[in-house]
Amino acid sequence: MEPDAQRISERIERPSLSDIVCSRLEQMILSREIQPGKRINESKLSKVLGVSRAPIREACRQLEKLWMVEVIPRRGTFVREIEAEEVEDLYDLRAILDEYAGRKAASKIRKKDLSLLREHLSDMESATSQNDPGNYFRANLAFHQTIFDIAGNKSLPMIYEGITKRAALFRKSSLSIPGRLAVSLQQHKEIFEALSARDAAKTAELMKGHVMNAKQAIINSLDQP
Amino acid sequence: MEPDAQRISERIERPSLSDIVCSRLEQMILSREIQPGKRINESKLSKVLGVSRAPIREACRQLEKLWMVEVIPRRGTFVREIEAEEVEDLYDLRAILDEYAGRKAASKIRKKDLSLLREHLSDMESATSQNDPGNYFRANLAFHQTIFDIAGNKSLPMIYEGITKRAALFRKSSLSIPGRLAVSLQQHKEIFEALSARDAAKTAELMKGHVMNAKQAIINSLDQP
DNA sequence: AAAAAATAAACTGTCGACAGTCAGCTATCG
DNA sequence: CGATAGCTGACTGTCGACAGTTTATTTTTT
Numbered sequence: 001m002e003p004d005a006q007r008i009s010e011r012i013e014r015p016s017l018s019d020i021v022c023s024r025l026e027q028m029i030l031s032r033e034i035q036p037g038k039r040i041n042e043s044k045l046s047k048v049l050g051v052s053r054a055p056i057r058e059a060c061r062q063l064e065k066l067w068m069v070e071v072i073p074r075r076g077t078f079v080r081e082i083e084a085e086e087v088e089d090l091y092d093l094r095a096i097l098d099e100y101a102g103r104k105a106a107s108k109i110r111k112k113d114l115s116l117l118r119e120h121l122s123d124m125e126s127a128t129s130q131n132d133p134g135n136y137f138r139a140n141l142a143f144h145q146t147i148f149d150i151a152g153n154k155s156l157p158m159i160y161e162g163i164t165k166r167a168a169l170f171r172k173s174s175l176s177i178p179g180r181l182a183v184s185l186q187q188h189k190e191i192f193e194a195l196s197a198r199d200a201a202k203t204a205e206l207m208k209g210h211v212m213n214a215k216q217a218i219i220n221s222l223d224q225p
Numbered sequence: 226m227e228p229d230a231q232r233i234s235e236r237i238e239r240p241s242l243s244d245i246v247c248s249r250l251e252q253m254i255l256s257r258e259i260q261p262g263k264r265i266n267e268s269k270l271s272k273v274l275g276v277s278r279a280p281i282r283e284a285c286r287q288l289e290k291l292w293m294v295e296v297i298p299r300r301g302t303f304v305r306e307i308e309a310e311e312v313e314d315l316y317d318l319r320a321i322l323d324e325y326a327g328r329k330a331a332s333k334i335r336k337k338d339l340s341l342l343r344e345h346l347s348d349m350e351s352a353t354s355q356n357d358p359g360n361y362f363r364a365n366l367a368f369h370q371t372i373f374d375i376a377g378n379k380s381l382p383m384i385y386e387g388i389t390k391r392a393a394l395f396r397k398s399s400l401s402i403p404g405r406l407a408v409s410l411q412q413h414k415e416i417f418e419a420l421s422a423r424d425a426a427k428t429a430e431l432m433k434g435h436v437m438n439a440k441q442a443i444i445n446s447l448d449q450p
Numbered sequence: 451a452a453a454a455a456a457t458a459a460a461c462t463g464t465c466g467a468c469a470g471t472c473a474g475c476t477a478t479c480g
Numbered sequence: 481c482g483a484t485a486g487c488t489g490a491c492t493g494t495c496g497a498c499a500g501t502t503t504a505t506t507t508t509t510t
Contacts, residue, residue, distance in 0.1 A: 016298055016299070016462095016463065016464095017463075017464070018463080018464095019298075039491095041490095041491075042491075042492070043490085043491065043492085044491095051464080051465090052464055052465045052466070053464095053465085053466090053492090054463075054464055054465070055463080055464070055465095057283075057492090057493095058282075058286070058463090058464095061283070061286040061287075061290075062286075064290065065286075065289065065290045067380075067383070073241055073244075073492090073493090074241070074470090074471060074472070074491090074492060074493075075471095075472075075473095075491095075492085076472095076491075076492070085379075086379050086380065089378040089379055089380050089381075090380055092325070092378060093322075093325075093378070093380060093381070093384070096321050096322070096324075096325050097318075097321070099321075100317070100318075100321050153314040153317060153318070154310075154311050154314055155292075155311065155314050155315055155318060155388070155391070156314075156318070158292070158387075159318070159384055159387070159388075162383075162384070163380070163384075166380070241492095241493065241494095242493075242494070243493080243494095264461095266460095266461080267461075267462070268460085268461065268462085269461095276494080276495090277494055277495045277496070278462090278494095278495085278496090279493075279494050279495070280493080280494070280495095282462090282463095283493090283494095298462090298463090299461090299462060299463075299500090299501060299502070300461095300462085300501095300502075300503095301461075301462070301502095
């Protein structure tokens with residue numbers, strides 16, 4: 001019997017073909033194997049991957065949900081392009097969402113939440129000392145998502161995922177800028193402190209500042225590439 | 226020749242079968258012909274509508290993008306349920322997005338923007354005097370979307386659409402509460418004034434207050450139904 | 451009679467095929 | 481020589497069918 005029919009989504013399940021194609025496509029897009037603006041050729045790709053067109057189409061729709069591609073009726077599926085200007089927009093949105101999440105999380109946080117955050121923080125710490133942007137990025141994402149969980153706004157994670165995936169299309173991440181990891185780490189430590197102190201205003205301010213800081217770092221790095 | 230290959234999305238095009246199925250489905254969901262939590266039976270629906278399953282699936286994926294349904298692998302597509310608690314979450318998100326948009330729009334607004342807003346305002350005015358929530362809703366949406374346009378954050382409208390469609394699943398809208406139309410109209414007039422004065426702080430505050438006010442109205446109406 | 455197992459029915463995932471549409475090329479016309 | 485119209489190849493939209501799962505039903509077991 002189903003103990004909780006509402007929460008069916010979270011069960012173990014092997015991925016369907018569409019899911020496999022989806023991650024494969026995401027990978028191809030992020031690695032620029034398929035370049036921005038280019039069309040995803042369904043029939044060609046289906047031959048390459050050895051599957052029919054149905055899972056390919058399914059995967060494209062999934063990626064559209066994440067704003068990574070744009071499906072144009074009767075024309076095809078195109079990898080989205082992203083301009084510096086739009087990256088700034090996305091960072092602005094991240095800033096206000098993080099600010100909100102920080103404020104809400106600070107007033108709700110519990111001991112076990114703090115220990116989970118501390119784990120992510122230590123992951124970020126070791127990634128920083130090994131100068132490993134990839135792992136830092138993951139731990140960083142986990143840190144922020146944990147704060148969302150604590151904040152408890154159920155709709156926030158979905159929105160945020162779209163924003164981050166879309167921003168990932170941009171060739172440059174703030175974390176790939178030399179010296180950024182250390183700065184970012186320090187900011188997360190401060191956020192952690194503010195959360196421990198249950199200081200909502202301070203947490204909100206730090207979260208916002210953190211994102212706006214990353215935004216500025218990107219803008220600066222573009223001016224002098 | 227294509228004058229602007231980037232902006233292909235906006236061209237005249239007759240709807241595909243999937244599009245028709247999609248709006249039909251949306252309608253069925255909002256009218257509760259298919260109830261929240263229920264599965265959308267692809268094969269059954271394909272017989273009813275006289276099309277194959279492919280357009281049906283396509284439409285479901287489209288609705289998933291708008292958070293109106295949840296697609297669970299190998300189980301089917303389910304109409305999303307929405308609790309009062311989540312409606313509050315959605316209003317919170319609308320509040321911070323509107324606040325942000327208001328601040329940004331106030332610093333960028335031009336004369337022709339103001340006249341467009343004035344038009345929407347007068348639409349809302351006549352809808353109010355005729356006590357027509359449907360038309361009021363549309364004019365209201367147009368008003369807010371115009372502010373987004375002025376703010377110029379390209380990603381904002383997409384996010385906002387998801388939030389509003391999702392909130393529409395809830396049986397009650399703040400605008401359906403007796404007396405709300407007049408209150409809402411007054412608030413929009415104040416927002417318009419603040420925008421005219423290019424007062425960013427004031428506009429932001431009013432926008433946020435307006436949404437939070439609507440949220441509170443819903444909460445109150447639920448306590449005493 | 452309640453729980454578990456086995457069976458049957460229904461449904462989704464995937465496939466290959468065909469038709470209508472679109473992009474690019476060639477030939478025609480001014 | 482440039483622009484337009486018609487043609488051609490390629491691709492997406494849609495279809496019906498089949499296979500593997502999931503759900504509902506029936507049978508068996510305790």
